[in-house]
Amino acid sequence: xxxxxxxxxxxxxxxxxxxxxxxxxxxxxxxxxxxxxxxxxxxxxxxxxxxxxxxxxxxxxxxxxxxxxxxxxxxxxxxxx
Amino acid sequence: xxxxxxxxxxxxxxxxxxxxxxxxxxxxxxxxxxxxxxxxxxxxxxxxxxxxxxxxxxxxxxxxxxxxxxxxxxxxxxxxxxxxxxxxxxxxxxxxxxxxxxxxxxxxxxxxxxxxxxxxxxxxxxxxxxxxxxxxxxxxxxxxxxxxxxxxxxxxxxxxxxxxxxxxxxxxxxxxxxxxxxxxxxxxxxxxxxxxxxxxxxxxxxxxxxxxxxxxxxxxxxxxxxxxxxxxxxxxxxxxxxxxxxxxxxxxxxxxxxxxxxxxxxxxx
Numbered sequence: 001x002x003x004x005x006x007x008x009x010x011x012x013x014x015x016x017x018x019x020x021x022x023x024x025x026x027x028x029x030x031x032x033x034x035x036x037x038x039x040x041x042x043x044x045x046x047x048x049x050x051x052x053x054x055x056x057x058x059x060x061x062x063x064x065x066x067x068x069x070x071x072x073x074x075x076x077x078x079x080x081x
Numbered sequence: 082x083x084x085x086x087x088x089x090x091x092x093x094x095x096x097x098x099x100x101x102x103x104x105x106x107x108x109x110x111x112x113x114x115x116x117x118x119x120x121x122x123x124x125x126x127x128x129x130x131x132x133x134x135x136x137x138x139x140x141x142x143x144x145x146x147x148x149x150x151x152x153x154x155x156x157x158x159x160x161x162x163x164x165x166x167x168x169x170x171x172x173x174x175x176x177x178x179x180x181x182x183x184x185x186x187x188x189x190x191x192x193x194x195x196x197x198x199x200x201x202x203x204x205x206x207x208x209x210x211x212x213x214x215x216x217x218x219x220x221x222x223x224x225x226x227x228x229x230x231x232x233x234x235x236x237x238x239x240x241x242x243x244x245x246x247x248x249x250x251x252x253x254x255x256x257x258x259x260x261x262x263x264x265x266x267x268x269x270x271x272x273x274x275x276x277x278x279x280x281x282x283x284x285x286x287x288x289x290x291x292x293x294x295x296x297x298x299x300x301x302x303x304x305x306x307x308x309x310x311x312x313x314x315x316x317x318x319x320x321x322x323x324x325x326x327x328x329x330x331x332x333x334x335x336x337x338x339x340x341x342x343x344x345x346x347x348x349x350x
Contacts, residue, residue: 019118021125028128029111033104033153033163036139037132045129052122 021052217324257346
């Protein structure tokens, strides 16, 4: 098996969750536009937007790093091969 | 059809078929790409931005908001915004300041930040239009076109004023010219020089076509401030009428005082 600090292991160790902007966008698009957002709701949306944007940037950063990682041989045959 | 029906005498608006259809199509468009986080962020930004404008609309024009039958879903002239938001832009344009003129005329334009058109004469690239500018404004321009024969010919032919009958004009004005505190005699001259110099502190008068425009964001404070400044800018131009009258009465005296004020910060040095 690969070592604990391999890219794949690090990736596996990450929490799996949906970007909160996707959940919020769905909620906002479904709601009635005539019911205006309150100040708190706008503040919450802006907070979620910040987190969502940060997540996109982080994933993009990791994706680029992952693509740059040189290929290395593994000492076992993955299932299916 | 706007897609909004007016229900009952209290004019409460109820979404009608057209609006519900547009809303459903919007939702399907969103759903087709909703797995994309970047698109979701865009959607959240757009909804929040539009809602902010609805709040402003309600706050600034409550009667018009109540009466409005325009759609909250269907795109208006500016395609990035609903008909209702477009109506808000039009109200700002009609009742506050010119928003939809000059460079804001493209339907694809995003108006989340907006620029204002310059109202003042551009010193850097406009040709002096002797028939289109007020004579008092031309008198102020004299300091910036001091070596331009045309401006002296104008004053010579119209008012019989020769350059040699006035004090020699210094290259830059006296520091007192820019002082906020002026007396009743010097204030009109100070205001005139500030206006021509684009140093009034009023964005409508100080911005030019040649500089990168300042962009404003939508908030009640900004709209109120720009409205107030727009009125003040118009008042500045109206006050030139008084100066024009003074020139008609005694052009030599006016020009002498203006040059003295430029040179020394006083009318009678």
